[in-house]
Amino acid sequence: MITFFLLLFVLALGVSAIGWARFVWFFSVGYGYSITALSVATAIIAWPTLTWISGLMLLLLALYGVRLSTYLLVRELKNRAYVKTVDLDVKHKADYPIGVVIAVWVSCALLYVGEMTPAVVRAVAADVTVAQGTGLVGLIIAALGVAIEAIADKQKNNAKKLNPKRFVDSGLYKIVRCPNYFGEILLWTGVFVSGIGCYQFWWHWVLALLGYIGIVYVMFSGTRRIELRQSANYGNDPEFQEYIRKTPILLPFVPIYSVAKYQWLKG
Numbered sequence: 001m002i003t004f005f006l007l008l009f010v011l012a013l014g015v016s017a018i019g020w021a022r023f024v025w026f027f028s029v030g031y032g033y034s035i036t037a038l039s040v041a042t043a044i045i046a047w048p049t050l051t052w053i054s055g056l057m058l059l060l061l062a063l064y065g066v067r068l069s070t071y072l073l074v075r076e077l078k079n080r081a082y083v084k085t086v087d088l089d090v091k092h093k094a095d096y097p098i099g100v101v102i103a104v105w106v107s108c109a110l111l112y113v114g115e116m117t118p119a120v121v122r123a124v125a126a127d128v129t130v131a132q133g134t135g136l137v138g139l140i141i142a143a144l145g146v147a148i149e150a151i152a153d154k155q156k157n158n159a160k161k162l163n164p165k166r167f168v169d170s171g172l173y174k175i176v177r178c179p180n181y182f183g184e185i186l187l188w189t190g191v192f193v194s195g196i197g198c199y200q201f202w203w204h205w206v207l208a209l210l211g212y213i214g215i216v217y218v219m220f221s222g223t224r225r226i227e228l229r230q231s232a233n234y235g236n237d238p239e240f241q242e243y244i245r246k247t248p249i250l251l252p253f254v255p256i257y258s259v260a261k262y263q264w265l266k267g
Contacts, residue, residue, distance in 0.1 A: 114211025118195025131197025138194025
């Protein structure tokens, strides 16, 4: 089992190495494609013990990773304004010592393996009947998260085509200001739930918890960056002020309207 996880870690390192071409790709383009690669590798290795629940979860994650990274890559290639925005938010690897870049690379690979741990341990479980209830519930939650994220990305893309200079407050953005990030959290909540009852060793729990807590932190950190960027771009717009006053920032129907003051979310 440890050897299997080490192989997955090496695979995540290999795929996320795309970040050496462009620093932000360690945790954007390299992220989604790493999840896809880990899902496919797990399905191949665990094929003899794969149940329909595990198979569907791995298929969902593989498709999710391809969609997300391809969407991000195409957006960068087509939208130069977006690239400039990213450059303002994220430094280049030349701005960091080589040791820091390597640490980021390794940390990203570890995070991706941690996120995948619940799906992996379920896929390789010797008892194919173990905890099917949590597996099915987790699969449903994860599928809902993937759908929300994909729909939110599409709605934002369409809205920006109509009016590039206006903030987006239509579709899912009427309910929450960062529905794509909420979908991401929902996805990995479902994955984490799906692994409950399958963990065989204490380090399974540690990896799964680190992966889940890590991605939730990343989503809140990303939300903070978006809030600061939007405040700089639209802060003088009365409509925007009304929108952020009434619309939760990340979790629908949870009255959290700002995370800008939380310096510990700076990432």
